[in-house]
Amino acid sequence: MTDTALGRPLTVEEYARLAQARLPGATWHYFDGGAGTESTVEGNLAAFRRVRIRPRVLNDVSRCDLSTTILGDPVGAPLGVAPMAYHELACEEGELATVEAAGELRVPTVVGIFASRTFEDIAAHATGPLWLQLYWLHRRDVLERVVRRAEDAGFRALVLTVDTPRLGRRLREARHGFHLPPHITAPNLDGEVTGFLHERKDGSSALSRHADAFIDPSLSWSDLDWLRSRTRLPLVLKGVLTAEDAARAAEQGIDGLVVSNHGGRQLDGAAATMDALPDVVRAVAGRCPVFLDGGVRSGTDVLKALALGAQAVFLGRPVLWGLAANGEAGARHVLTLLRDELEDAMALSGCPSLASLTPERLDCERAAAARNDAHDDPPEGRR
Numbered sequence: 372m373t374d375t376a377l378g379r380p381l382t383v384e385e386y387a388r389l390a391q392a393r394l395p396g397a398t399w400h401y402f403d404g405g406a407g408t409e410s411t412v413e414g415n416l417a418a419f420r421r422v423r424i425r426p427r428v429l430n431d432v433s434r435c436d437l438s439t440t441i442l443g444d445p446v447g448a449p450l451g452v453a454p455m456a457y458h459e460l461a462c463e464e465g466e467l468a469t470v471e472a473a474g475e476l477r478v479p480t481v482v483g484i485f486a487s488r489t490f491e492d493i494a495a496h497a498t499g500p501l502w503l504q505l506y507w508l509h510r511r512d513v514l515e516r517v518v519r520r521a522e523d524a525g526f527r528a529l530v531l532t533v534d535t536p537r538l539g540r541r542l543r544e545a546r547h548g549f550h551l552p553p554h555i556t557a558p559n560l561d562g563e564v565t566g567f568l569h570e571r572k573d574g575s576s577a578l579s580r581h582a583d584a585f586i587d588p589s590l591s592w593s594d595l596d597w598l599r600s601r602t603r604l605p606l607v608l609k610g611v612l613t614a615e616d617a618a619r620a621a622e623q624g625i626d627g628l629v630v631s632n633h634g635g636r637q638l639d640g641a642a643a644t645m646d647a648l649p650d651v652v653r654a655v656a657g658r659c660p661v662f663l664d665g666g667v668r669s670g671t672d673v674l675k676a677l678a679l680g681a682q683a684v685f686l687g688r689p690v691l692w693g694l695a696a697n698g699e700a701g702a703r704h705v706l707t708l709l710r711d712e713l714e715d716a717m718a719l720s721g722c723p724s725l726a727s728l729t730p731e732r733l734d735c736e737r738a739a740a741a742r743n744d745a746h747d748d749p750p751e752g753r754r
């Protein structure tokens with residue numbers, strides 16, 4: 372079913388083309404688009420392309436071990452699924468298909484607070500770790516309730532998105548008057564925080580009006596204590612791009628950071644995630660794991676991010692492309708391609724273990740700076 376004229380897709384990028392051919396135009400543009408001129412969407416990809424690998428030879432790569440732990444849970448590869456709203460836009464089974472696919476590879480899925488399936492149903496289909504992504508809602512009671520439900524359903528961590536006090540100016544969404552079809556909803560919000568989602572208005576995105584109404588832009592550092600006091604789950608911040616914020620988060624005892632610009636969907640002109648990663652890794656200095664998302668499209672991209680200090684990377688759009696092309700099997704194949712390509716890249720660069728992925732493996736200015744930082748001691752908790 373996923374076969375193209377050329378046969379089964381061989382790359383993640385080929386899944387993009389299949390997804391584009393299958394999805395309604397407005398949905399494709401919602402997935403694919405970014406804020407403003409989309410310079411940050413392109414910047415994420417370009418930053419990966421700029422980094423070259425320095426392969427080492429004669430280093431016995433007969434076995435390459437990709438398994439590791441992420442926030443204490445054993446995983447099959449240093450990969451995960453980034454939080455994305457409404458997977459039912461991509462395929463009928465929605466998040467159920469996603470977590471089944473991720474479970475096959477034993478990698479974590481970050482389930483969005485705007486998931487189109489209930490946390491309980493998603494947990495029933497999951498075999499890999501589940502984390503819950505939160506937006507800071509005005510309705511703190513609703514937030515508290517979803518946290519409790521996720522805890523009860525066995526979720527392993529919370530991911531608070533901090534780059535979205537409002538939605539970025541996404542011109543493609545606005546041009547298509549993007550809104551949800553009537554059968555797709557946010558069932559975890561029990562109809563309480565779901566206004567505007569299905570209303571069409573020319574020249575405006577329903578998601579943007581929804582976010583303006585329900586996301587609380589007053590979120591500040593001091594609010595994190597409230598969230599921490601209401602959960603025993605580890606708390607990860609998603610959307611940090613600077614050393615200053617990374618240091619502050621680490622000082623406050625945050626359990627993990629995701630270097631992310633929301634796939635270029637929020638601030639157009641924000642730094643590419645691969646450019647921001649070394650500063651964040653340096654500022655955190657091993658106090659918590661650092662993850663990255665944005666523009667990861669191949670195993671060599673994954674290798675580059677790990678070599679600059681990310682403990683794992685998360686995939687956004689590629690998972691939706693897999694779901695759109697062929698449901699669970701498509702998402703599973705996308706994740707498998709990335710894992711297999713990472714293994715190839717490790718073997719071909721002389722890296723038999725994740726621990727051997729260090730800045731020395733890369734040829735770029737930032738890797739040189741990271742090398743000079745004397746990572747004499749690889750920071751505690753990195754892998």
Ligand SMILES: Cc1cc2nc3c(=O)[nH]c(=O)nc-3n(C[C@H](O)[C@H](O)[C@H](O)COP(=O)(O)O)c2cc1C
Pocket residue numbers: 401402403415453454455456483484485504532609631632633634635636664665666667685686687688689
């Ligand atoms: C269609 C779509 C919906 C998204 N929804 C959310 C969301 O609800 N919450 C969130 O924190 N990030 C969301 N993101 C951002 C992703 O978590 C991630 O940061 C981004 O997609 C990574 O970049 P990539 O798509 O280039 O891999 C969304 C991204 C896409 C493409």
Ligand SMILES: O=C(O)C(=O)c1ccccc1
Pocket residue numbers: 456485535538578581582633636
């Ligand atoms: O589309 C997104 O990127 C996103 O983060 C979002 C935000 C609010 C509602 C739905 C999706």
